[in-house]
Amino acid sequence: MELNFKHQLGLICVILIFPALCSGKEYYTKSRAAYYGTSDGYGNPRGACGFGGYGRTVNDGNVAAVSAKLWKNGGGCGACYQVRCKIPLYCDYNGAYVVATDSGEGDRTDFILSHHAFSKLGRNKNASEALKKYGVLDVEYKRVPCTFKGNxxxxxxxxxxxxxxxxxxxxxxxxxxxxxxxxxxxxxxxxxxxxxxxxxxxxxxxxxxxxxxxxxxxxxxxxxxxxxxxxxxxxxxxxxxxxxxxxxxxx
Known part of the structure:
Protein backbone atom coordinates (compact mmCIF):
# COMPACT_ATOMS: atom_id res chain seq x y z
CA MET A 1 0.00 0.00 0.00
CA GLU A 2 1.34 3.45 -0.91
CA LEU A 3 1.30 6.14 1.80
CA ASN A 4 0.99 9.83 1.02
CA PHE A 5 3.05 12.46 2.86
CA LYS A 6 0.30 13.25 5.38
CA HIS A 7 0.02 9.59 6.39
CA GLN A 8 3.79 9.28 6.62
CA LEU A 9 3.97 12.31 8.90
CA GLY A 10 1.27 10.82 11.08
CA LEU A 11 3.22 7.58 11.43
CA ILE A 12 6.35 9.52 12.40
CA CYS A 13 4.39 11.27 15.15
CA VAL A 14 2.98 7.98 16.45
CA ILE A 15 6.19 5.96 16.26
CA LEU A 16 8.97 8.45 16.96
CA ILE A 17 7.38 11.20 19.02
CA PHE A 18 4.87 11.31 21.83
CA PRO A 19 1.47 11.42 20.15
CA ALA A 20 0.37 14.35 22.31
CA LEU A 21 3.07 16.52 20.79
CA CYS A 22 1.66 15.96 17.29
CA SER A 23 -1.91 16.98 18.07
CA GLY A 24 -1.23 20.72 17.88
CA LYS A 25 -2.92 21.16 21.26
CA GLU A 26 -1.75 24.06 23.41
CA TYR A 27 -0.57 23.19 26.90
CA TYR A 28 -1.23 25.24 29.99
CA THR A 29 -0.04 24.90 33.58
CA LYS A 30 -2.71 24.63 36.25
CA SER A 31 -2.49 27.07 39.15
CA ARG A 32 -4.44 29.62 41.16
CA ALA A 33 -4.82 33.39 40.95
CA ALA A 34 -5.99 36.14 43.29
CA TYR A 35 -6.09 39.92 42.90
CA TYR A 36 -4.96 43.01 44.76
CA GLY A 37 -6.62 46.37 45.00
CA THR A 38 -5.27 49.81 44.16
CA SER A 39 -7.23 53.05 44.15
CA ASP A 40 -7.43 53.13 40.35
CA GLY A 41 -7.23 49.41 39.55
CA TYR A 42 -3.80 49.70 37.93
CA GLY A 43 -0.50 48.20 39.07
CA ASN A 44 1.67 48.88 42.09
CA PRO A 45 4.34 51.57 41.43
CA ARG A 46 6.44 50.07 44.24
CA GLY A 47 6.59 46.63 42.64
CA ALA A 48 9.68 44.51 43.25
CA CYS A 49 10.87 44.78 39.64
CA GLY A 50 11.84 48.40 40.20
CA PHE A 51 9.67 49.60 37.30
CA GLY A 52 8.24 52.51 39.30
CA GLY A 53 5.42 54.39 37.59
CA TYR A 54 5.95 52.40 34.39
CA GLY A 55 4.93 49.24 36.26
CA ARG A 56 1.60 50.81 37.19
CA THR A 57 0.25 51.40 33.68
CA VAL A 58 2.30 49.15 31.40
CA ASN A 59 0.10 46.88 29.27
CA ASP A 60 -2.90 49.09 30.18
CA GLY A 61 -2.45 48.11 33.82
CA ASN A 62 -2.91 44.39 33.15
CA VAL A 63 -0.06 43.32 35.41
CA ALA A 64 0.64 40.75 38.10
CA ALA A 65 2.80 39.83 41.04
CA VAL A 66 4.12 36.32 40.37
CA SER A 67 5.31 33.46 42.53
CA ALA A 68 8.97 32.71 43.26
CA LYS A 69 9.19 30.05 40.55
CA LEU A 70 8.08 32.59 37.91
CA TRP A 71 9.89 35.48 39.58
CA LYS A 72 13.28 33.78 39.07
CA ASN A 73 15.03 36.10 41.53
CA GLY A 74 14.09 39.04 39.31
CA GLY A 75 14.86 37.33 36.00
CA GLY A 76 11.13 36.95 35.38
CA CYS A 77 10.46 40.69 35.45
CA GLY A 78 8.54 41.80 32.38
CA ALA A 79 7.57 38.27 31.27
CA CYS A 80 4.16 38.00 29.61
CA TYR A 81 1.53 35.36 30.38
CA GLN A 82 -1.94 34.33 29.31
CA VAL A 83 -4.02 33.49 32.38
CA ARG A 84 -7.56 32.13 32.16
CA CYS A 85 -10.07 30.64 34.56
CA LYS A 86 -12.32 27.68 33.80
CA ILE A 87 -15.81 28.46 35.10
CA PRO A 88 -17.91 28.25 31.90
CA LEU A 89 -20.66 30.54 33.15
CA TYR A 90 -18.26 33.43 33.88
CA CYS A 91 -14.81 32.95 32.35
CA ASP A 92 -13.67 34.40 29.06
CA TYR A 93 -11.98 31.84 26.81
CA ASN A 94 -8.91 34.01 26.16
CA GLY A 95 -8.64 35.31 29.72
CA ALA A 96 -6.10 37.99 30.63
CA TYR A 97 -2.73 38.79 29.05
CA VAL A 98 -0.54 40.10 31.85
CA VAL A 99 2.99 41.36 32.49
CA ALA A 100 4.97 40.33 35.59
CA THR A 101 5.91 43.53 37.45
CA ASP A 102 6.09 42.36 41.05
CA SER A 103 6.80 39.36 43.27
CA GLY A 104 4.20 37.82 45.55
CA GLU A 105 2.11 34.75 46.21
CA GLY A 106 -0.79 33.75 48.42
CA ASP A 107 -2.65 30.48 48.96
CA ARG A 108 -0.91 28.32 46.33
CA THR A 109 -1.15 31.13 43.77
CA ASP A 110 1.23 31.83 40.92
CA PHE A 111 -0.48 35.14 40.10
CA ILE A 112 -1.82 38.03 42.13
CA LEU A 113 -3.43 40.15 39.44
CA SER A 114 -4.14 43.84 39.35
CA HIS A 115 -7.83 44.76 39.45
CA HIS A 116 -7.73 45.54 35.72
CA ALA A 117 -6.18 42.17 34.87
CA PHE A 118 -8.51 40.17 37.10
CA SER A 119 -11.50 41.82 35.41
CA LYS A 120 -10.25 40.52 32.04
CA LEU A 121 -10.84 36.94 33.23
CA GLY A 122 -14.60 37.47 33.01
CA ARG A 123 -16.78 37.26 29.88
CA ASN A 124 -18.36 40.62 30.67
CA LYS A 125 -18.63 43.16 33.48
CA ASN A 126 -21.21 41.19 35.45
CA ALA A 127 -19.17 37.99 35.10
CA SER A 128 -16.04 39.80 36.30
CA GLU A 129 -17.87 41.05 39.39
CA ALA A 130 -19.07 37.52 40.11
CA LEU A 131 -15.52 36.16 39.81
CA LYS A 132 -14.21 38.68 42.33
CA LYS A 133 -16.46 37.15 44.98
CA TYR A 134 -14.41 33.95 44.74
CA GLY A 135 -11.31 35.81 45.90
CA VAL A 136 -9.00 33.06 44.62
CA LEU A 137 -9.64 31.19 41.38
CA ASP A 138 -8.35 28.00 39.84
CA VAL A 139 -6.65 29.04 36.60
CA GLU A 140 -4.37 27.79 33.88
CA TYR A 141 -1.57 29.79 32.31
CA LYS A 142 1.18 29.77 29.73
CA ARG A 143 4.11 32.03 28.86
CA VAL A 144 3.39 34.08 25.73
CA PRO A 145 5.57 36.44 23.67
CA CYS A 146 5.70 40.08 24.71
CA THR A 147 4.91 42.12 21.60
CA PHE A 148 3.63 45.53 22.70
CA LYS A 149 7.03 47.23 22.20
CA GLY A 150 8.29 45.06 19.36
CA ASN A 151 11.24 42.68 19.27
Missing part, protein backbone atom coordinates in the same frame (compact mmCIF):
# COMPACT_ATOMS: atom_id res chain seq x y z
CA UNK A 152 13.44 44.88 21.44
CA UNK A 153 15.15 45.30 24.76
CA UNK A 154 14.03 48.58 26.33
CA UNK A 155 15.97 49.89 29.32
CA UNK A 156 16.06 53.10 31.33
CA UNK A 157 18.81 54.79 33.34
CA UNK A 158 17.59 54.44 36.89
CA UNK A 159 16.49 57.54 38.80
CA UNK A 160 19.18 57.04 41.44
CA UNK A 161 22.00 57.20 38.90
CA UNK A 162 24.43 60.10 39.31
CA UNK A 163 26.91 60.86 36.54
CA UNK A 164 29.79 60.09 36.96
CA UNK A 165 29.80 58.32 40.35
CA UNK A 166 27.00 55.76 40.07
CA UNK A 167 25.24 54.06 37.15
CA UNK A 168 22.16 51.86 37.26
CA UNK A 169 19.61 50.71 34.72
CA UNK A 170 16.20 49.06 34.90
CA UNK A 171 15.20 46.73 32.07
CA UNK A 172 11.63 47.73 31.26
CA UNK A 173 10.84 45.34 28.43
CA UNK A 174 12.19 42.31 26.59
CA UNK A 175 10.40 41.16 23.43
CA UNK A 176 9.25 37.63 22.73
CA UNK A 177 9.73 35.06 25.48
CA UNK A 178 13.33 36.05 26.23
CA UNK A 179 14.81 36.89 29.65
CA UNK A 180 17.87 38.99 30.52
CA UNK A 181 20.18 36.98 32.76
CA UNK A 182 23.20 39.30 32.86
CA UNK A 183 24.35 42.80 31.85
CA UNK A 184 27.97 43.86 31.23
CA UNK A 185 29.64 47.25 30.74
CA UNK A 186 32.74 47.92 28.66
CA UNK A 187 35.84 49.19 30.45
CA UNK A 188 37.58 50.72 27.46
CA UNK A 189 40.74 51.53 29.38
CA UNK A 190 41.20 47.84 30.18
CA UNK A 191 39.60 46.52 27.00
CA UNK A 192 37.37 44.18 28.93
CA UNK A 193 33.73 43.73 29.89
CA UNK A 194 32.69 43.93 33.53
CA UNK A 195 29.39 42.57 34.92
CA UNK A 196 26.82 44.84 36.50
CA UNK A 197 25.27 43.72 39.78
CA UNK A 198 21.62 42.73 39.84
CA UNK A 199 20.45 44.91 42.73
CA UNK A 200 16.90 43.59 42.78
CA UNK A 201 14.22 42.78 40.22
CA UNK A 202 15.18 44.26 36.85
CA UNK A 203 17.63 46.83 38.30
CA UNK A 204 21.37 46.45 37.58
CA UNK A 205 24.11 48.80 38.81
CA UNK A 206 27.80 49.57 39.08
CA UNK A 207 29.74 52.04 41.22
CA UNK A 208 32.30 54.27 39.54
CA UNK A 209 31.29 53.52 35.94
CA UNK A 210 33.63 54.27 33.04
CA UNK A 211 33.98 57.92 32.05
CA UNK A 212 32.78 59.01 28.65
CA UNK A 213 30.20 57.13 26.61
CA UNK A 214 28.85 53.87 27.99
CA UNK A 215 28.51 50.61 26.09
CA UNK A 216 26.44 47.74 27.46
CA UNK A 217 25.67 44.21 26.36
CA UNK A 218 22.91 41.90 27.53
CA UNK A 219 22.97 38.12 27.96
CA UNK A 220 19.61 36.91 26.66
CA UNK A 221 18.08 33.56 27.55
CA UNK A 222 15.79 32.10 24.89
CA UNK A 223 14.71 29.09 26.94
CA UNK A 224 15.39 25.88 25.04
CA UNK A 225 17.20 27.87 22.32
CA UNK A 226 20.03 28.77 24.70
CA UNK A 227 21.81 32.08 25.34
CA UNK A 228 23.21 34.88 23.21
CA UNK A 229 24.61 38.36 23.70
CA UNK A 230 22.88 41.50 22.43
CA UNK A 231 24.82 44.75 22.18
CA UNK A 232 23.08 48.05 21.30
CA UNK A 233 24.52 49.62 18.17
CA UNK A 234 24.43 53.10 19.68
CA UNK A 235 26.37 53.92 22.85
CA UNK A 236 24.92 55.86 25.78
CA UNK A 237 26.43 59.35 25.46
CA UNK A 238 28.93 60.68 28.01
CA UNK A 239 26.46 63.31 29.27
CA UNK A 240 23.84 60.70 30.16
CA UNK A 241 21.02 61.62 32.52
CA UNK A 242 18.87 59.59 34.89
CA UNK A 243 15.50 58.78 33.34
CA UNK A 244 16.74 58.49 29.74
CA UNK A 245 15.40 55.44 27.90
CA UNK A 246 17.19 53.38 25.25
CA UNK A 247 16.47 50.28 23.20
CA UNK A 248 18.29 47.55 21.31
CA UNK A 249 17.04 45.06 18.73
CA UNK A 250 16.93 41.48 19.95
CA UNK A 251 17.72 40.16 16.48
Missing amino acids: NIVFQINEHSSNPGYFAIVILYVGGTSDITSVEILRKEYRKWEPLRRVYGAVFDIANPPTGEIRLKFLVSDGSAGFHWVQPKIAIPANWKAGATYSAKLA
